[in-house]
Amino acid sequence: MFMGEYQHNIDAKGRIIVPSKFRDELGENFVVTRGLDKCLFAYPIDEWKILEDKLKKLPLTKKDARAFTRFFFSGAVECEVDKQGRINIPQPLRKYAALDKECAVIGVSNRVEFWANENWDDYFSDSEDSFAEIAENLMDFDI
Template identity: 50%
Template sequence: MFMGEYNHTIAAKGRLIVPSRFREQLGDEFVITKGLDNCLFVYDNSEWTALEEKLRSLPLTNAAGRKFARFLLGSAATCEVDRQGRILLPSVLREFAGIEKDAVLVGVGSRIEIWNRDKWAQANTFDDMEEIAEHMEGLGI
């Protein structure tokens, strides 16, 4: 399970250091794609395979399913970690998430999210956690 928050800087050529704790769990190769809330999602190969299978099982006649599959699969890229523990973030993904210099990597269970640092701060103030916690009760948490 991925957890924790790490701040890193994107190098001039679009390289990002992946924290060692995340690298240990991800392995040498993994998938990165567009995510919800204008961040990027990172999946290890087993989680990605499970997600692909779920997307494949959606009926072709379901317009929302087709659009969601295009969103996730169309932008997906396989990444490999170099000797310095970095990955090359594809420019299309950096542009989507607005990541130019400062990034935040956040472990959220089965995936990692990569955020533009300013967007992370704006979107995740957690001021409304009491209200959200009440809604989680209905989901069994």
């Protein structure tokens, strides 16, 4: 399980350090793709395969299903951790998530998320104000 928040810079070549606690769980190779809310999602290969299987079951006849799978898979890349514990994030993904300097790397259960610090701070502030309401809306899911 991934949890915690870390601050790292992304360099001009698109390399960012993956926190050592996350590297152990992600493995040497893992998948990074466009996430929701203008961040990137990173999945260990086994989690990616589970998600891939679920997405394959979506009906091809549904426009939203086609759109989501295109969005999700077209941005996906397999990343390899280098000897310094970094990965290289391709330019299209960096552009999507506005990753250009200071970044937040957060653990979210079965995935890791990469955020531009400013976007993360804004998202967190907005969510923090409505956290009680969000929790109340999720009560139907036995949380």
